[in-house]
Every structure is written in C-alpha cells, then in structure tokens.
Amino acid sequence: MHSEADIYFIRLAIEQAKLAAAMGETPVGAVAVWDGQVIAAAHNLRETQRSALSHAEMLVIQAACEKLGGWRLHRCTLYVTLEPCPMCAGAIINARIPRVVFGAWDPKAGCFGSVADFAAMPFNHAPGIVPGVLEDECAALLREFFRGLRGN
Numbered sequence: 755m756h757s758e759a760d761i762y763f764i765r766l767a768i769e770q771a772k773l774a775a776a777m778g779e780t781p782v783g784a785v786a787v788w789d790g791q792v793i794a795a796a797h798n799l800r801e802t803q804r805s806a807l808s809h810a811e812m813l814v815i816q817a818a819c820e821k822l823g824g825w826r827l828h829r830c831t832l833y834v835t836l837e838p839c840p841m842c843a844g845a846i847i848n849a850r851i852p853r854v855v856f857g858a859w860d861p862k863a864g865c866f867g868s869v870a871d872f873a874a875m876p877f878n879h880a881p882g883i884v885p886g887v888l889e890d891e892c893a894a895l896l897r898e899f900f901r902g903l904r905g906n
Contacts, residue, residue: 756887760855763787763833764887767857770797770810771835771895777802781895784810784834786818786827793830794818810834811842815849827851835892837864837885843872847879855884857892 770783774797786794796813831853843865865872866883873880
C-alpha cells in the first residue's frame with residue numbers, strides 16, 4: 755500500500771500533467787519535495803520550448819537546484835506521473851535524488867524497471883524507487899491524450 759504522503763504528492767504531479775495536456779503537451783507532471791515541502795513543480799514543455807530536454811523531470815530538477823542554490827538534491831523526493839526515461843533517470847542519479855515515486859510504467863522508454871533499471875546499475879548513486887502510485891489515473895491521462903491525437 756502506498757503512503758498518504760506519496761498519494762498526495764502524486765496528485766500534485768497529476769495536476770501538473772493536466773496543465774501540460776491543456777497546452778497540447780504530453781501529460782507528464784513532476785513535483786520535487788524537500789523535507790516534506792514542495793520546492794518545485796513542472797510539466798512537460800517539449801513542444802512549447804521546442805526542446806528535447808524539456809521533460810517534466812528535467813524542468814523540476816532545474817527549478818529545485820535553482821531554489822536551493824546547488825545541484826545536490828540529497829533530501830529530495832521526486833514525484834512524477836510517468837516512469838522516467840534514460841535522460842531523466844540519469845539526471846535523477848546525477849542530482850543524488852534518494853527517492854523517486856512514479857505513477858504509470860513506461861514500457862517504451864522507462865528506465866526504472868521497464869526497458870532498463872538504472873537504480874540497479876553500478877552508478878555512483880542508486881535512488882529508491884516506488885512505482886505504481888495512482889498508476890491507473892496516471893496511465894489514463896496519457897491514454898486519453900494520445901487517443902485524442904489519433905482522432906485528429
């Protein structure tokens with residue numbers, strides 16, 4: 755069973771994902787929590803910013819680093835609606851984020867258990883992973899978004 759805190763913060767990430775969908779962006783949202791307090795929130799902006807780097811996780815990590823004035827997010831939990839891709843998983847490891855909580859699995863690009871498991875590889879840091887928090891709700895956002903794209 756997932757903790758009430760994990761459910762609460764994933765719900766905040768879902769709200770970010772909904773903002774992305776409203777902009778025509780893939781609905782992925784992320785929230786960075788430091789010692790129980792939200793320090794950053796973001797959603798995908800790849801289309802808006804015309805950048806392959808503008809994933810929700812990358813944006814929230816950047817915002818958290820700016821807020822804290824450093825690159826080590828060693829007391830941070832990252833909440834994200836979709837399992838992180840290789841780029842984002844690498845950024846999570848490099849930022850020393852100790853815990854990642856995600857909603858939906860990503861069978862095409864996920865790197866914390868689906869395609870690969872970066873947390874099990876011998877990098878210099880291994881985050882703890884909590885998968886599947888509000889998985890159905892997170893996956894439904896993505897399904898509905900892509901169904902709408904195919905319909906147009």
